[in-house]
Amino acid sequence: MAAYTPEASRLALKIQTGTSEQGKPVYRTLHFSGLDAAAGADDVEAVASALGALLAYPVSAVSKIDTDLVA
Numbered sequence: 001m002a003a004y005t006p007e008a009s010r011l012a013l014k015i016q017t018g019t020s021e022q023g024k025p026v027y028r029t030l031h032f033s034g035l036d037a038a039a040g041a042d043d044v045e046a047v048a049s050a051l052g053a054l055l056a057y058p059v060s061a062v063s064k065i066d067t068d069l070v071a
Contacts, residue, residue, distance in 0.1 A: 004068040006037035013048060014061035027060060037066060 011032040018026045032051070035044070044064050052059040 002070050005071050006066060007069050008033070008067045009035040009037040009039065010065050011035045011044065011047065011051075012063040012065055013051060013055075013059050014063070015055060015057040016060050017057050025060075028057075030055075031065075035064065039064065 013030045013032075014027050015030060016025045017028050020026055035047075039047075041064075044062065048059060048062040
């Protein structure tokens, strides 16, 4: 039977960098690699909050992106 084996994880922060001429928000995504695959939601939120405090733009969304091997 096949199973997933965690290979890597990364953190993605979606930030709003401004608004377009039509008044719609403009977003950019920042990626941070090296996130522990076993990191829980509370840990990821804490890291995202700490990083967000250092940014000039507000954080709109936080994602943990996992890459798993199938074996």
